[in-house]
Amino acid sequence: MPPFPLHRFSEFSALTLRQREVLASLTRSPRRYPRRTVLRQEGATASHVWLLHAGWVGSSIDLPSAKRQLVKVHLPGDVLGSTSMCLAAAGDTLAALSDVVASMVPFDTLGQLFADDPRMAASFLLSVQKERVALMHKLAEIGRTSAYERVAGLMLDLLTRGRAAGVVDGNAIDAPLTQEQIADLLGLTNVHVNRMLRKLNDDGLVSGTHGRYVIADEAGLAASVPFHPTFAHEPAWLPEAADA
Amino acid sequence: MPPFPLHRFSEFSALTLRQREVLASLTRSPRRYPRRTVLRQEGATASHVWLLHAGWVGSSIDLPSAKRQLVKVHLPGDVLGSTSMCLAAAGDTLAALSDVVASMVPFDTLGQLFADDPRMAASFLLSVQKERVALMHKLAEIGRTSAYERVAGLMLDLLTRGRAAGVVDGNAIDAPLTQEQIADLLGLTNVHVNRMLRKLNDDGLVSGTHGRYVIADEAGLAASVPFHPTFAHEPAWLPEAADA
DNA sequence: CGGGGTCTTGACGGTATTCAAAGGTCGTGG
DNA sequence: CCACGACCTTTGAATACCGTCAAGACCCCG
Numbered sequence: 301m302p303p304f305p306l307h308r309f310s311e312f313s314a315l316t317l318r319q320r321e322v323l324a325s326l327t328r329s330p331r332r333y334p335r336r337t338v339l340r341q342e343g344a345t346a347s348h349v350w351l352l353h354a355g356w357v358g359s360s361i362d363l364p365s366a367k368r369q370l371v372k373v374h375l376p377g378d379v380l381g382s383t384s385m386c387l388a389a390a391g392d393t394l395a396a397l398s399d400v401v402a403s404m405v406p407f408d409t410l411g412q413l414f415a416d417d418p419r420m421a422a423s424f425l426l427s428v429q430k431e432r433v434a435l436m437h438k439l440a441e442i443g444r445t446s447a448y449e450r451v452a453g454l455m456l457d458l459l460t461r462g463r464a465a466g467v468v469d470g471n472a473i474d475a476p477l478t479q480e481q482i483a484d485l486l487g488l489t490n491v492h493v494n495r496m497l498r499k500l501n502d503d504g505l506v507s508g509t510h511g512r513y514v515i516a517d518e519a520g521l522a523a524s525v526p527f528h529p530t531f532a533h534e535p536a537w538l539p540e541a542a543d544a
Numbered sequence: 545m546p547p548f549p550l551h552r553f554s555e556f557s558a559l560t561l562r563q564r565e566v567l568a569s570l571t572r573s574p575r576r577y578p579r580r581t582v583l584r585q586e587g588a589t590a591s592h593v594w595l596l597h598a599g600w601v602g603s604s605i606d607l608p609s610a611k612r613q614l615v616k617v618h619l620p621g622d623v624l625g626s627t628s629m630c631l632a633a634a635g636d637t638l639a640a641l642s643d644v645v646a647s648m649v650p651f652d653t654l655g656q657l658f659a660d661d662p663r664m665a666a667s668f669l670l671s672v673q674k675e676r677v678a679l680m681h682k683l684a685e686i687g688r689t690s691a692y693e694r695v696a697g698l699m700l701d702l703l704t705r706g707r708a709a710g711v712v713d714g715n716a717i718d719a720p721l722t723q724e725q726i727a728d729l730l731g732l733t734n735v736h737v738n739r740m741l742r743k744l745n746d747d748g749l750v751s752g753t754h755g756r757y758v759i760a761d762e763a764g765l766a767a768s769v770p771f772h773p774t775f776a777h778e779p780a781w782l783p784e785a786a787d788a
Numbered sequence: 789c790g791g792g793g794t795c796t797t798g799a800c801g802g803t804a805t806t807c808a809a810a811g812g813t814c815g816t817g818g
Numbered sequence: 819c820c821a822c823g824a825c826c827t828t829t830g831a832a833t834a835c836c837g838t839c840a841a842g843a844c845c846c847c848g
Contacts, residue, residue: 371683
């Protein structure tokens with residue numbers, strides 16, 4: 301079983317020894333989920349989150365019109381399903397896009413953590429804020445940019461996040477995403493995504509399909525993408541750690 | 545000066561006496577900002593949030609193409625600008641859509657709060673998660689629904705949120721939003737918003753313009769809107785309050 | 789009375805959708 | 819080892835929704 305990668309937990313504040321131990325205990329017995337497994341359906345009762353060790357998981361919302369919006373693709377290191385903490389029932393469907401390994405962590409345990417370690421609590425808040433920023437950018441992207449730019453933006457996003465998560469090999473992203481899933485992510489149709497990918501290919505920016513996408517010209521891609529946020533690190537206002 | 549409304553701070557956990565006192569001290573000296581004031585520009589340094597006492601504030605993201613996405617309209621009781629806690633520079637522009645009254649609260653003070661009162665920290669986290677859920681729904685709305693449904697959805701959202709914030713009078717929303725601002729919220733153009741509002745009017749659902757929108761048939765509106773989330777209340781896993 | 793901001797309407801064009809069908813690839817079972 | 823089927827990609831043609839451009843009306847405020 302692959303270990304849980306800590307990069308998402310240390311991006312705002314370096315982990316203390318004690319914090320590493322806590323995380324290690326939470327991720328001691330992960331489970332496997334084969335591709336296409338639904339970890340949790342929208343509307344189901346939610347009592348825990350998952351910590352994603354390995355594989356890709358999609359978070360999606362279903363609409364009455366039988367359409368579907370993929371809200372986020374999660375990479376190793378991510379926390380899955382934490383939005384549902386504030387809801388009476390799960391707000392999104394979590395489905396394995398590839399074979400997956402993940403640990404379950406009950407809400408109760410998170411509550412304990414909040415009481416025991418204020419600094420870690422604040423760090424977790426920042427991670428959630430980061431997700432919110434990502435959503436804001438995606439909203440602007442879907443609302444105000446062309447299909448071409450959206451696909452370009454997704455590829456760049458997967459490249460940067462994928463590097464941190466260890467699913468990128470040089471300029472190649474090992475992404476299990478089909479064109480239909482990309483369409484659901486970007487608010488497009490599979491047909492149109494296909495055309496845009498073809499165009500990106502013709503323009504020498506991106507090649508590849510389901511399984512592996514290769515970024516041929518990262519700088520060129522970046523030029524057609526509007527957002528390049530810089531995140532805070534160890535902000536001064538964070539509370540002390542429990543064992544500081 | 546109007547007092548700060550507490551409904552957004554008590555939605556997940558009832559406030560203790562001590563918590564009320566803390567909030568009162570934070571909101572003791574609010575400031576006025578006339579309509580069109582930019583509270584904070586995207587890219588500026590961010591060292592505090594605002595607590596909104598009265599008025600409407602828009603949070604927007606600007607794109608290179610001179611287009612603009614309004615990410616959220618804030619109502620009284622809301623916390624403004626907390627996403628930028630995780631960023632090196634402010635991620636959105638906060639602009640007063642009407643005359644506004646708001647208190648500034650430094651990030652340091654929030655850090656203190658996290659250390660002093662774990663339950664309140666957790667409640668704040670839940671508020672942020674709630675914003676994230678709202679963003680997820682908006683994403684699905686913009687990505688996967690028609691312009692007509694989006695305008696309908698916005699009106700219903702303003703009605704429910706406006707009731708809690710005290711800006712709704714019967715079925716009338718005192719909203720300073722122009723059609724162009726609605727367009728920026730929904731990823732549309734002012735022209736098309738106009739057409740959809742006209743159609744909603746013809747269908748007997750919504751009337752009014754800039755200043756005051758009247759919902760004629762709330763149930764009818766709700767029928768064409770996909771999301772009706774139920775939020776948690778006093779979840780068992782919340783840590784104890786400091787003075788419990 | 790003038791002017792900026794907002795709403796309204798029409799004509800036109802383009803981006804993306806819809807519908808439909810064919811070609812590729814991969815894993816599985818006969 | 820080949821055949822089949824499931825899944826994914828690719829392409830074309832017709833259509834629809836929404837954007838763009840332009841101009842006029844309305845209204846409140848100075």
